[in-house]
Amino acid sequence: xxxxxxxxxxxxxxxxxxxxxxxxxxxxxxxxxxxxxxxxxxxxxxxxxxxxxxxxxxxxxxxxxxxxxxxxxxxxxxxxx
Numbered sequence: 001x002x003x004x005x006x007x008x009x010x011x012x013x014x015x016x017x018x019x020x021x022x023x024x025x026x027x028x029x030x031x032x033x034x035x036x037x038x039x040x041x042x043x044x045x046x047x048x049x050x051x052x053x054x055x056x057x058x059x060x061x062x063x064x065x066x067x068x069x070x071x072x073x074x075x076x077x078x079x080x081x
Contacts, residue, residue, distance in 0.1 A: 001041050007053035010034060014058055024064060028055065 010031060017034060018027050031051050035042050042050060058064065 001046075003042070003046060003050060003053070006039055006042060007050055007057065010050070010054045011057040011061075014054070014063060018058075018063070024055065027058070027064070031055070 013034075014027075018030055028051050031054050032047060035047055035050060
């Protein structure tokens with residue numbers, strides 16, 4: 001079993017199966033479900049490492065984008081009239 005290849009494969013497929021996932025917690029759950037369904041050769045003890053590896057790749061590629069606190073469209077100038 002070649003875990004690095006599995007990690008790369010899952011990361012490469014992220015656009016397809018993470019399309020509706022808006023946060024990292026949902027993404028981790030989707031990756032875990034994909035592992036169970038598509039990679040039966042991966043043992044449950046290896047899941048955390050695979051999930052962490054996939055998430056590291058997605059973070060490096062800025063898959064989740066920049067997170068904003070508050071209203072990202074507001075310029076912060078409340079005094080303008």
